[in-house]
Amino acid sequence: MSMVVRVIAPIGRDAELITGVLQQNGLAAEVCTDPLCLLRSEPVGPLLIAEEALDTKTIRILGEWTQRQAAWSDLPILILTGSGRETSRTHRLEFQRLPLGAPVLLERPIRTATLVSSVRAALRARQRQYEIRDSLLARDAALAELKQERETLQVVLDNSIVGVIIGNKNDGITYANQAILRLLGYTPDEVSAGRLGWDDINTPEYAEADRKAEEQMQISGIADSYHKELRAKDGRQIPFLVGATVIPSQGSEDVLESIAVFLTDMSLQKQAESALIQSEKLAAVGRLAASISHEINNPLEAVTNILYIVERNTRDEEAQRYIATAQAELQRVSQIVTHTLRFHRQATNPRAVTAKELLEPTLGLHHGKLSNAKILMYRCATAARGQSFVTRGMYGRS
Incomplete structure (x- = not known):
């Protein structure tokens, strides 16, 4: 950063001579006719001003500018004073210079080496101040970016469907x-107040799985995913797929490492698995029923044939009645077997059916229960709907 030393010396050729000396020693310098030149430059370099230029107006302008400086800025001001003899005038000037902060006083006549050395020191100090400013700006920019990233991460975490818990043993x-607070029924205030601990949500039956996960994190810093249940505030146990990783501690080694636990709610998947298992059970029952029904059909046909032969070779009326009853019961059993097979081997092509076709198999299956309940069945014909079953029980139509 290149900075210029501005010289204010209103009497004679002092300003030109001082500027020339500084330039000959490799220092950038220029003559400034009034202190307002400071307000029109950036960066602002040190100010070298002769004592006789410090009138009330100049001191006021420089004082106001000095007070408006940023916290990192302390403008170096070098004042060329008269001889070392103290007079009432020098005391008055010292009092008037108070608004300028802590200027460096250089007594005239001044050696060239002293002047150059003092100006160089002022330049180094001013350059250091600008470096501090740049560092502060970079820090503020980094803090702003970090804040933005933190807010973005907070929004992502709060709106994520995956639960996240962070903490350590102590x-x-x-x-x-x-996400996890909604599932478990807790509030952020309970977490911030320290009223939610690991023991409040962990269940003892998964202690061994948790222990294995801790061992994995001690070795590799991350645990393999595993299934466990957490206890909600109302006592419910909710299934989760759990993943965990270690968050390295920053700074002191005495600080315990925290862990981040990621939790995926498995309730819907568990319900789907239960429904699938139930469906498989029903399918197995259907296949078993179909197999049994198929096996029953063979002896049923044999018994039916035997009854037919007996009926043809018997003239006894009482025996004929018994045979007719047996044939009716066999017919009902055959219908039940047929309906059971239809339940397993459902048709894939849609077709139109009547109310009779829908009701008859059901009533056939429940014939025994209806009879035991003294519910009579009969058919009635209607012009619009054809035949349908109507039942009348002991307590009226049902």
Whole structure:
């Protein structure tokens, strides 16, 4: 950063001579006719001003500018004073110079080496101040970016469907996002107040799985995913797929490492698995029923044929009645077997059916229960709907 030393010396050729000396020694310098030149330059370099230029107006202007400086800035001001003899005038000037802060006083006549050395020191100090400014700006920019990233991460965590819990053994749970709090029934205030701990949500039956996960994190810093259940505030146990990783501690080694736990709610998947298992059970029952029904059909046909032969070779009326009853019961059993097979081997092509076709198999299956309940069945014909079954029980139509 290139900075210029501005010289204010209103009497004679002092300003030109001082500027020339500084330039000959490799220092950038220029003559400034009034202190307002400071307000029109950037960066602002040191100011070298002769004592006789410090009138009330100049001191006021420089004082106001000095007070408006940023916290990192302390403008170096070098004042060329008269001889070392103290007079009432020098005391008055010292009092008037107070608004300028702590200027460096250079007594005249001044040696060239002293002047150059003092100006160089002032330049180094001013350059250091600008380096501090740049560092502060970079820090502020980094803090702003970090804040933005933190806010973005917070929004992502709060709106994620994956639950996130952060904590360690000593401090317990220090953070939990909205997803897991909603599932477990807790509030952010309970977490911030330290009223939610690991023991409140962990269940003892998964202690061994948790222990294995801790061992994996001690070795590799990350644990393999595993299934466990957490206890909600109302006592419910909710299934989760759990993943965990270590968050390295920053700074002191005495600080315990925290862990981040990621939780995926498996409730819907568990319900789907239960429904699938139930469906498989029903399918197995259907296949078994179809197999049994198929096997029953063979002896049923044999018995039916035997009854037919007996009926043809018997003239006894009472025996004929018994044979007719047996044939009716066999017919009902055959219908039940047929309906069971239809349940397993459902047709894939849609077709139109009547109310009779829908009701008859059901009534056939429940014939025994209907009879035991003294519910009579009869058919009635209607012009619009054809035949349908109507039942009348002991307590009226049903």
